[in-house]
Amino acid sequence: MNRRQFLQAGAGLALASALPGRAAQASAQVVIIGGGVGGATAAKYLKLANPALKVTIIETNRTYIRPYGSSEVLTGHARMEDLTVSYDALHHRYGVDFLFDTVTGFDPDKKQVRTAGRQSLAYDKLIVSPGIRLDYAAIPGYSQAIADTRIPSGWIPGPQTALLARQLQAMKPGGTFVIVAPPTPYRCPPGPYERAALVTEWMRRHNPTGKVLILDPKDNFVTDATMQLGWHRLYGYDIPADFMQDMPAGVQNTGRPAPIAWVRAKDGGTTRGIDARSLTVHTEGGPVQADVLNVIPPMRAGKLAFDLGLTNETGWCPVERRTFESSVHADVYVIGDASIADAMPKSGFSANTQAKVTAQAIVDTLAGRAPAEPVWGNTCYALAGSDYGLFVADVFRLKGGKITQVSGKRYLPLDASPTQIRLGAVYQQAWLKTFTEDCFA
Amino acid sequence: MGALMKPMIGAVLIAVAVAWLTPAQAAGQPSGSAMAHTCAGCHGTQGRLGTVEFVPLAGLPEREFLKAMGDFRSGKRAATLMGHVARGFSDDELKAMARYFATMK
Ligand SMILES: Cc1cc2nc3c(=O)[nH]c(=O)nc-3n(C[C@H](O)[C@H](O)[C@H](O)COP(=O)(O)OP(=O)(O)OC[C@H]3O[C@@H](n4cnc5c(N)ncnc54)[C@H](O)[C@@H]3O)c2cc1C
Numbered sequence: 001m002n003r004r005q006f007l008q009a010g011a012g013l014a015l016a017s018a019l020p021g022r023a024a025q026a027s028a029q030v031v032i033i034g035g036g037v038g039g040a041t042a043a044k045y046l047k048l049a050n051p052a053l054k055v056t057i058i059e060t061n062r063t064y065i066r067p068y069g070s071s072e073v074l075t076g077h078a079r080m081e082d083l084t085v086s087y088d089a090l091h092h093r094y095g096v097d098f099l100f101d102t103v104t105g106f107d108p109d110k111k112q113v114r115t116a117g118r119q120s121l122a123y124d125k126l127i128v129s130p131g132i133r134l135d136y137a138a139i140p141g142y143s144q145a146i147a148d149t150r151i152p153s154g155w156i157p158g159p160q161t162a163l164l165a166r167q168l169q170a171m172k173p174g175g176t177f178v179i180v181a182p183p184t185p186y187r188c189p190p191g192p193y194e195r196a197a198l199v200t201e202w203m204r205r206h207n208p209t210g211k212v213l214i215l216d217p218k219d220n221f222v223t224d225a226t227m228q229l230g231w232h233r234l235y236g237y238d239i240p241a242d243f244m245q246d247m248p249a250g251v252q253n254t255g256r257p258a259p260i261a262w263v264r265a266k267d268g269g270t271t272r273g274i275d276a277r278s279l280t281v282h283t284e285g286g287p288v289q290a291d292v293l294n295v296i297p298p299m300r301a302g303k304l305a306f307d308l309g310l311t312n313e314t315g316w317c318p319v320e321r322r323t324f325e326s327s328v329h330a331d332v333y334v335i336g337d338a339s340i341a342d343a344m345p346k347s348g349f350s351a352n353t354q355a356k357v358t359a360q361a362i363v364d365t366l367a368g369r370a371p372a373e374p375v376w377g378n379t380c381y382a383l384a385g386s387d388y389g390l391f392v393a394d395v396f397r398l399k400g401g402k403i404t405q406v407s408g409k410r411y412l413p414l415d416a417s418p419t420q421i422r423l424g425a426v427y428q429q430a431w432l433k434t435f436t437e438d439c440f441a
Numbered sequence: 442m443g444a445l446m447k448p449m450i451g452a453v454l455i456a457v458a459v460a461w462l463t464p465a466q467a468a469g470q471p472s473g474s475a476m477a478h479t480c481a482g483c484h485g486t487q488g489r490l491g492t493v494e495f496v497p498l499a500g501l502p503e504r505e506f507l508k509a510m511g512d513f514r515s516g517k518r519a520a521t522l523m524g525h526v527a528r529g530f531s532d533d534e535l536k537a538m539a540r541y542f543a544t545m546k
Binding site for chain 1: 469470471472475476478479480481482483484485486487490491492494495519520521522525526528529530
């Protein structure tokens with residue numbers, strides 16, 4: 001199908017679903033904005049549950065660049081092409097329609113969305129999964145223009161990811177790669193620390209006197225104890241005293257300098273601003289000079305969520321927890337990173353299971369049934385090195401109106417065996433494939 | 442829409458019908474398919490999987506699923522993260538999941 005046919009198909013669907021009453025019910029039109037993890041999974045599972053539904057994804061880009069696994073581009077373990085995911089399977093195998101365009105606004109009363117390409121699509125149910133917006137301006141001295149050219153963030157993968165990879169490869173021997181970690185809540189809680197680990201491992205071979213420094217506005221992070229134990233074993237990192245008491249017997253700090261360091265808020269790690277020209281980070285503990293600087297700024301819901309008026313004062317989208325229907329507009333559902341989901345982290349796995357619960361809730365609601373009891377999950381593997389896997393794993397339920405973690409312990413045990421650790425890394429790589437399949441194929 | 446689509450839809454409709462025929466679930470308990478969907482990120486959509494690292498769950502006899510999950514939950518069987526995941530589900534819930542996967546071919 002070429003672009004024009006695509007657009008015509010879209011317009012045709014819009015007309016059909018504008019019919020009122022039962023006719024519309026039988027072939028209800030679900031429009032999904034954003035063909036990322038959340039949107040793609042929702043489309044697929046809607047079609048699996050009820051193939052008669054008309055499901056259209058409106059997405060800016062012709063192919064998806066997956067954020068998960070994107071730090072592997074920095075170390076050459078993956079290429080940018082490896083991050084690219086096609087929409088062909090969703091279209092051909094599942095009958096999902098696509099409109100490649102950018103949504104600019106909507107009319108919640110007439111139930112129509114508008115696009116930059118001047119299309120107007122009617123919906124019975126609207127799912128919004130726009131991901132995040134990086135708030136570059138929240139850090140004095142930083143901006144999108146600087147991020148695109150000199151100090152990449154690479155937290156929405158694309159040209160900034162490729163730029164950061166080139167900068168790392170060109171860094172002078174013995175240079176310092178500085179990562180400014182974001183405040184919570186943010187996309188992929190273990191992500192900045194996994195990135196630091198992978199860059200440290202890369203340096204050992206390619207720039208053996210180089211260093212990685214994480215500047216953090218927080219005092220802890222998801223997977224913190226297990227990740228630091230990995231750094232200790234692999235890179236000789238000294239574990240801070242307050243994490244030491246839980247460590248297995250035999251773990252001992254050496255007092256020697258290590259190629260990776262984590263400066264927490266309580267040690268002055270919070271960034272006050274940056275000087276882009278000299279690559280200096282002004283922290284509460286004083287100025288820090290970088291040779292390559294990777295700033296992961298504070299985040300909010302994707303711009304679209306603001307354009308549609310779906311956010312609240314937190315910058316994220318409040319939802320009715322059972323179905324993720326927006327608290328602001330009826331028949332609009334916000335899933336993925338953009339939503340407020342209590343204990344659920346902003347991860348791909350979360351977005352994927354939210355999409356499934358919401359898809360089923362929409363199918364049930366359209367059929368006149370009450371939405372079923374929800375259950376969500378999150379399993380994120382993370383690497384401390386290519387062969388050193390750790391994870392966070394959760395099951396979530398609705399308890400007293402809040403999404404609550406019910407499975408207890410979340411991390412790899414600190415006394416895990418070498419086999420468990422090695423397997424974690426094998427599973428991390430396998431997951432990149434199986435997960436992409438569950439969402440997109 | 443390709444020819445691939447038709448057999449898929451057929452399989453799905455049967456799957457949906459079977460899911461509806463399972464015994465009534467306890468109040469406040471998610472359906473077998475809803476719980477099973479949380480496994481799909483690693484174990485494949487509806488438990489169907491082409492990769493070798495994870496166990497495909499489609500068609501797994503109920504007994505085998507329950508034994509594995511029970512042993513993960515009690516810690517009898519070593520795991521990376523399956524122990525953690527198994528502790529998120531009750532006996533009845535594991536049974537509902539087992540029934541769902543057993544009916545998937
Ligand atoms: C380095 C890194 C590592 C990660 N590792 C993991 C991991 O190991 N495990 C894990 O579970 N998660 C991981 N994640 C997180 C995961 O990628 C995200 O949580 C997930 O992509 C969120 O899905 P989403 O649907 O909310 O947003 P996205 O996947 O970002 O999708 C949003 C889509 O909406 C489109 N869009 C936005 N606005 C519009 C508009 N106005 N009109 C049309 N289209 C629009 C965008 O083009 C995009 O395709 C990682 C992230 C990073 C950055």
